[in-house]
Amino acid sequence: MLKSLKTELVTWSPTFSVGIKLIDDQHKELLKLTNDLFNHCIGDEKAERMYFQKVIHSAVSYIKVHFATEEKIMLKTNFPGYAEHKKQHDSFILTIVDQAKTFEEARQFSLSTITKFLKNWILEHIAISDKQYFDYFRKIATRKEDGRLSIAEEDIKSGA
Numbered sequence: 001m002l003k004s005l006k007t008e009l010v011t012w013s014p015t016f017s018v019g020i021k022l023i024d025d026q027h028k029e030l031l032k033l034t035n036d037l038f039n040h041c042i043g044d045e046k047a048e049r050m051y052f053q054k055v056i057h058s059a060v061s062y063i064k065v066h067f068a069t070e071e072k073i074m075l076k077t078n079f080p081g082y083a084e085h086k087k088q089h090d091s092f093i094l095t096i097v098d099q100a101k102t103f104e105e106a107r108q109f110s111l112s113t114i115t116k117f118l119k120n121w122i123l124e125h126i127a128i129s130d131k132q133y134f135d136y137f138r139k140i141a142t143r144k145e146d147g148r149l150s151i152a153e154e155d156i157k158s159g160a
């Protein structure tokens with residue numbers, strides 16, 4: 001990795017947690033994905049381009065799986081912000097696919113530019129939009145005896 005990009009690496013911290021393990025695990029994977037991309041920013045344009053082409057499609061697939069997981073939970077719990085949240089997911093996919101295409105075609109290729117964009121979007125989305133969903137989830141969920149939150153059918157009906 002280029003020395004200047006060392007500070008871009010993200011370490012998971014509890015402040016990123018939205019409180020749903022499945023989602024937290026997927027978010028961790030997304031951060032790992034951007035770290036992996038940064039680790040491949042070596043200043044060799046040809047090598048960076050090859051690496052990017054190798055990983056971008058599976059990265060986009062993983063992001064799609066993550067979005068679908070969140071959307072499924074939101075729908076099941078009647079989250080009122082669902083449509084707005086889904087719009088953000090959809091437009092991100094369009095942007096990333098479009099950017100990937102542009103970067104592949106461009107004469108000048110910069111893996112660090114697209115990786116910075118990815119990282120910033122992911123961190124901002126987790127901190128603002130995903131947290132909003134979690135606040136809602138927390139409001140309608142019931143706390144079990146062991147302290148964990150869970151959502152039963154009744155919670156969804158009353159929370160709607």
Ligand SMILES: [Fe+2]
Nearest residue numbers: 027070126130
């Ligand atoms: Fe998310």
Ligand SMILES: [Fe+2]
Nearest residue numbers: 070125129130
């Ligand atoms: Fe999301």
